[in-house]
Amino acid sequence: MIQFKNVSKVYPNGTQALDDVNITIEKGEFVFIVGASGAGKSTFLKLIMKEEQPSSGTIYINGINTTDMKRRKVPYLRRTMGIVFQDFRLIDKMTVFDNVAFAMRVIGARPRAVKKRVHYILGLVGLKDKAQSRPAELSGGEQQRVSLARALVNNPSLIIADEPTGNIDPEMSFEIIELLNEINKQGTTIIVVTHEHDLVQKFKNRVIEIQGGRVISDTGAPSEKAEIPIEISKEQLAEIPEEIAEEIPDVSEEELNREALEAITDGEAAEE
Amino acid sequence: MRGFGYLSKEGVRSVWNNRMMSAASIGVLVSCLLITGAAMLISLNVNNVVEQVGKDNQITVFLKDDIDELTAIQKVGPEIRHLDNICDCEFYSKDQAITEWESELGPLFGELQGEENPLPNAFHVTMVDLSQYGETVKSIKSVEGVDMISDRSEVAKRLTDLNRLVTQVGLWLVAALGIVSLFIISNSVRMTMYSRRFEISIMKSVGATNHFVRTPFVIEGIVLGLISGVLASCIIAFLYEAMMTAVKYIVPITEIPYDQLAVEMTGGFILFGMVVGAVGALISIGRYLNMEGGEILGW
Numbered sequence A: 001m002i003q004f005k006n007v008s009k010v011y012p013n014g015t016q017a018l019d020d021v022n023i024t025i026e027k028g029e030f031v032f033i034v035g036a037s038g039a040g041k042s043t044f045l046k047l048i049m050k051e052e053q054p055s056s057g058t059i060y061i062n063g064i065n066t067t068d069m070k071r072r073k074v075p076y077l078r079r080t081m082g083i084v085f086q087d088f089r090l091i092d093k094m095t096v097f098d099n100v101a102f103a104m105r106v107i108g109a110r111p112r113a114v115k116k117r118v119h120y121i122l123g124l125v126g127l128k129d130k131a132q133s134r135p136a137e138l139s140g141g142e143q144q145r146v147s148l149a150r151a152l153v154n155n156p157s158l159i160i161a162d163e164p165t166g167n168i169d170p171e172m173s174f175e176i177i178e179l180l181n182e183i184n185k186q187g188t189t190i191i192v193v194t195h196e197h198d199l200v201q202k203f204k205n206r207v208i209e210i211q212g213g214r215v216i217s218d219t220g221a222p223s224e225k226a227e228i229p230i231e232i233s234k235e236q237l238a239e240i241p242e243e244i245a246e247e248i249p250d251v252s253e254e255e256l257n258r259e260a261l262e263a264i265t266d267g268e269a270a271e272e
Numbered sequence B: 001m002r003g004f005g006y007l008s009k010e011g012v013r014s015v016w017n018n019r020m021m022s023a024a025s026i027g028v029l030v031s032c033l034l035i036t037g038a039a040m041l042i043s044l045n046v047n048n049v050v051e052q053v054g055k056d057n058q059i060t061v062f063l064k065d066d067i068d069e070l071t072a073i074q075k076v077g078p079e080i081r082h083l084d085n086i087c088d089c090e091f092y093s094k095d096q097a098i099t100e101w102e103s104e105l106g107p108l109f110g111e112l113q114g115e116e117n118p119l120p121n122a123f124h125v126t127m128v129d130l131s132q133y134g135e136t137v138k139s140i141k142s143v144e145g146v147d148m149i150s151d152r153s154e155v156a157k158r159l160t161d162l163n164r165l166v167t168q169v170g171l172w173l174v175a176a177l178g179i180v181s182l183f184i185i186s187n188s189v190r191m192t193m194y195s196r197r198f199e200i201s202i203m204k205s206v207g208a209t210n211h212f213v214r215t216p217f218v219i220e221g222i223v224l225g226l227i228s229g230v231l232a233s234c235i236i237a238f239l240y241e242a243m244m245t246a247v248k249y250i251v252p253i254t255e256i257p258y259d260q261l262a263v264e265m266t267g268g269f270i271l272f273g274m275v276v277g278a279v280g281a282l283i284s285i286g287r288y289l290n291m292e293g294g295e296i297l298g299w
Helices: A041-049 A071-078 A096-105 A111-124 A140-152 A170-185 A197-202 A223-227 A234-239 A253-265 B004-017 B019-055 B069-081 B094-105 B107-112 B130-141 B153-195 B197-205 B210-250 B258-289 B293-297
Strands: A002-010 A016-025 A030-034 A056-061 A081-084 A158-162 A189-194 A206-211 A214-218 B058-063 B086-092 B122-127 B146-149
Touching (some): A016 A206, A016 A214, A030 A041, A041 A056, A041 A081, A041 A158, A071 B197, A096 B197, A140 A158, A140 A170, B019 B210, B058 B069, B069 B086, B153 B197, B153 B210, B153 B258, B197 B210, B210 B258
Parallel strands (some): A030 A189, A030 A206, A158 A189
Antiparallel strands (some): A002 A016, A002 A056
């Protein structure tokens, strides 16, 4: 769950990016954040990622007040999130596999777990056969799917996508949002920042509009979202084809995130 | 620590990927180490010469003209031997002295034998500790029949001063070149970091700790220092042998064999290089660790 309570942000140059914002996003929601350039959308995301500090107000992520969070604990907070950027931010000299694996390696994952998990995630985003390709050899849509795979690989409970369709054609944009919808159905909270109103209207998701740093409209969560199962049941697992099931790392989301959550909540004992 | 193998590989790989900058850093660091090493070797050798002179702590005590051989051996000699700080006292007659002069300077001095001999009788006195030179000379001079004493204190003083100068210059050189090395390594790692700022921003966005971001760059600095240390050790070993051959041709001194210094010099160079590399990298990375997202990319 993400909660903004009376959050304002004024940059050192005097720009008021957010003004007394109050937003609550429940676990498992899919939310579009819309607004014109300079409306405060990016600042909203930066505050969630703890790249910026609010000038006033309080922010809660998964029940933890991140406003006064110590710097050394921020990496552990970020491990519970996956970020998708408009410009993909893929490393050209690395293969698709290594770009995705990079996110696991830098948090100290074991090589065996990396290999297994990355292949599984690439299969999930439909890029299994492109594992050894370089980003430059892929289309814009494919590159964004690699970026999405990298965001997903550490099994985050929240995906933040900053203008994920900004650099790809409309058809691919639809596919990317569709893919995010599928991920959302597994219980992952999704926040998509976009200024493409047409795309937003095609999907029946919650839409929050920001203008001049203030929330000017919020459609609220569609009622059916509340019924979305957060965890995969044993029955659902049984329906997964055997060849795919074998490749799913036998690590649950809770297990993957346990270390990160412990580090955030347990204080000094879990520090690096 | 999990992921250390991966981070180490990344650090080593970075040295190769930025090989032009790495080569420049190694070149400068090797030069610094060579100058530092040369200053140390000169200091050690001057010190060695001073020690040799110190060990050769023999003085000549000349007796008055009216003291004959018998009085000298029976009276003056035992008195000198009983003084403090005297190790040995050997009689050196004026006949021995003139014979020696004759063999060294020519037959002209052969005519000055017997009554014609103008040289005084003397004793060759060896001191236990040359640092007590002044007090011992004073005691010897107080012995009846002693005329004058050959003075070696000036030579010892000059060598000690020279050694002090070389040591001080060496220390200043080490300090100055250490700072230059730090600056060079720090810049080299900063260049690497600039070229990899994109990766750093991604690392931070996916939750890499500062420790994980920092490690490959510190390893890169250490590897640069290690390579420089090994190279400098090999070069200085070769140069030392060549230089000492040339110096001995001009001044007949006994140098310290390089074999005796090899372990300390090689170890010192490698350790110095690695420490400078690691500290240089830490100085550079600190700036990036405090930045976030677009800031790292300069947006």
